[in-house]
Each structure stands twice: as C-alpha cells, then as structure tokens.
Amino acid sequence: MASVSEPAPVRRGRRPRLSPALAGVVTIAVLLVIWQACVDAGWWNKLIAPAPSAIFAGLAPLFSDEGLAVRFFQTLGETAAAALLAIAAGVPVGLWLHRSRWAGRAYFNWVASIAAAPVVLLYPLFLVIFGRNASTIVAMSFCTGITSIILKTKEGLDGTRPVLIDVGRSFGLTRAQLFWKIMLPAAVPTIATGVRLGVIYCLISVVGVEFLINFGGLGELIDDLADRWEIPMMFGAILFVMLTSVGFFWVTEQAERWLRPM
C-alpha cells in the first residue's frame, strides 16, 4: 500500500524534448520574428528586404490584382505541354535505343551527355528561332525534360529480368506480346522515375525561361514585379513558386511511389 502513496520518482536533469519537426518550424518562426524586428527597427531597408508582415499582406493583391491563379495555370499548362511532348517522344526513343543495338550504342552516350549539358543556356538560340512566345518556353522545357525519360526508359527495358522473358518465350508469346505483357510492365517503375524527373525538369525550365524572356506565367510575374519595384509582392510570388515546386515534387513523388511495386 505504501508503494501506492509514494510519489513517482522525479527524473532530474532531463529537459523536455522538442521534436525535430517542431524545432524546424520554431526556428523558421524565430527567424521571421528577427527579420520583422530588424525591419521595424530600421536596421534593414524595407525597400530591399521587406518585413514578413508586408510580404504576407501582399499575397492577397497577388491573387486579386496580378492574376496569380491565372498565371499559375498558364505555367502549369506550359509545363504539361512540354512534359506530354517529352513523354510522347522520349518513351519511343528510349524503346528504340533499347531495341536497336546499334542505335543504343551509337546514341545512348550522346543522350546522356545532353542530359548533363546546360541546355538552358541555349535560350537565346531558341529565342531567335521561335521568337518571344510560349513556343520557346515549351520547346526549351521539352529539350530539358526529354533526356531523363529516354535514359530511364532504356534503363528500365534493359533491366527486365531475363527469367521473365524466358517464361514469356516458354509460353510462346510473340515479340509484341512479350513487350506489352512482360517487358513494359516490368519497366514501368523505372520509366515512372524518368517521367517524374522529366516533369520536374520541365517545371523548373518553364519558370526559369518565363523569367528570362519575360513572357508567360509565374516567371514573368516575378520579373514584372521586380521591374515595377513591387518588392513585397515579388517576395510573395517567389514564395508561391517555391511552394508550387515543393507541391509538384511531392505529387510526382507520390505518383511514382504508387506505380512502384511493393
């Protein structure tokens, strides 16, 4: 009975633990408060680094006056066009590089080199050829996105387990059946990785080229706001682009995970 009435032993020297996720959020909050205080105290020029409160206040006019939602869908549309074109061309090219031994050996390294090359630097060339319009944005983003899709399609098809192909052959499957029923399903997870990378590269390229050529959706908006010295709204638009790319990254990652076998 005595043990019941005894108070629980107090653990000395142990501080309550802060979870890492909470610590991350708290750190950001503290940094924002310090930023706000520095601007309010006049230590930071609010024309160069506006206070967080001004940035958040500028979010509403971004939607109402600057048409942020319309621009978001414009960027999304250009990304979708470039990504769909890249998928439509990249998967067959990857398949061709897989099936044709000579093509694979001759061109695979070229595609890998282009994937590592800074294609975005060629935007003045595209600008000269296509003009300052959406075609330049889509064409450049297509070129940026297609390489990973080609490489991963070939990698996925090359990596089909020989035992699966042998099983198909033992069932007397034709080449077409072998491809549709065995090789393609086995390669889908790897192709999905390529498509995910391709779509992300397309988004990055679309926003970047929009900004560089001052045309289109979110990228142009940031450039436009900078030109008009609407600095709080410019910070807000950059924040929105960051959130968009994070959301895009998350959605494509979930889609890829869904396609991967357990």
Add this chain to the structure above:
Amino acid sequence: MAKADVIAAPAARAPRKPPRIALIRIATLLALWAAWEGAAASGLLYSGVVPSSFKIIAAFLHEITSGDFYWNLEFTLFEVALSLALGCGLGLAAGLALGASRFAGDAYERYLQYMAPTPKIVFLPVLLVLFGIGAGSKIAMGSLSCFFPMALSVAAGVRLVDPVLLRVGRSFNLSRAQMVRMIYLPALVPPIATGLRIGLGVALIGCLLAELKMSNRGLGFMIMQYYAQFKTPQMYAILIVMFLIAVLANGFVARVFRLRGTR
C-alpha cells in the same frame, strides 16, 4: 545412321554485324550539318536566324582571337570560381552539421530538400537588389545554386561514414575539429566530389544565366549584346564556347574524381 544425322543442319543465320558505331555517329553529324546548311541556304528561314555554319566558324575564330572575348571570359570564370568556393564551402559546412547531428538533420534537412528543386533563377531579382548589377549578384546566384547539391550530398554521406571509424576517433578522444579533419573529411571524398561536380555545373549555369539576364560584363553579357544587335553568327559562336566550357568543366571534375561510374 539416321537420316536426320546425315542431313546437314540448316545453316544458322549469321548474326547481322552491327554497323560501326563511329561511322553511324559521323553519318549522323554529317546529316545534321547538311540539314542546317540546307535550312540556311533554302531561304525558308530568315538567314539571320539560321546562318551558315561557315559564318559561325568564322565568327568563332574571330572571337577567340579577340582581346574583348578574353576580358569577358576572365570575368565569368572569376565569378564561377568564387561562387563555387563560397557555395560549396557553405554547403560542406551545412552538410557536415546536418549529417553529424540526427536532430539537426531531422529538423532542417527537409527544408533544404524542398528548396533544392526550386528554380534558383527566380531569386535573381532579390540578389540584384541586394548585390547590384555587377559581379556580386552573379557570384551570389552561383553560390546559391551550388550550395544545395553540396549540402545534401555531404549530409547523406556523413550518415554513411563507417561507425567503427567514429568509435575509433572517440576512443582516441579526438576533438570535434579533429574528428572533422581526420575522420569525416577523408571518408567523405566521394560525396564531396559528387557535390562539387554537380555544384560546378549549376554554379556555371547560375552565373551565366544571371549574366544573360542582366550584366555589364562576362560571356552572358556578350551574348545579349550580340542578340540585341542581331549578330547571330557571333551569338552562336559565344553560345558554343559557353556550352563547351560547361561540358568540359563537368568532364574535368568527373575525370579528376574518377566518378564516371557513380553518376
């Protein structure tokens, strides 16, 4: 003797010899060149948009023998070198801090991962406001671009350091600085090399894009000058130089660290 044994087996079809790869590549390059020249000569496209390759080669030779080109090249290379040193240095420090502390990694690494795929070029207006139109904003842009690959690569690498090495270091009572210098850094050569290789590529792109957007010196500035004057052969020539620098720099770092197999 069975008849089947006597009858000669049908000659197996000899496998088709794959055409020589080098020949295919040369033929492809020739076909592309012929298509370009055809487009230039056809008159279907404005000649200024697709100039003859001979004009581009002539412009290229003229550029690489002019002092103006080297004056701008020197500036761009200086920006890239400084941004690489700053961005990768800070990235290395952040990666070590995030990788060595599980708590710090869990708390902050996700934000780096979120930021990493964001198109960095959108930060250029902020950097222009902070550092001006000169080299400062380009160096900041390059540093920002190469910080993330280095930090994330090193943070992941630190977690893979052999725990035995860490225990040995602790048993010898090494200080934190000694642990970093004698255990972590030697064990982290591959992730640092990967970060450096990716970082060099993106720093170069960051600096050049920033120059293309707004600058008063550098290769990007030259390109935009030629673009504005519609001197397309010269513009193509400098683009080729820029492209070659980026590709060669990537190949150089890959060769130095012998990372070709770990892409």
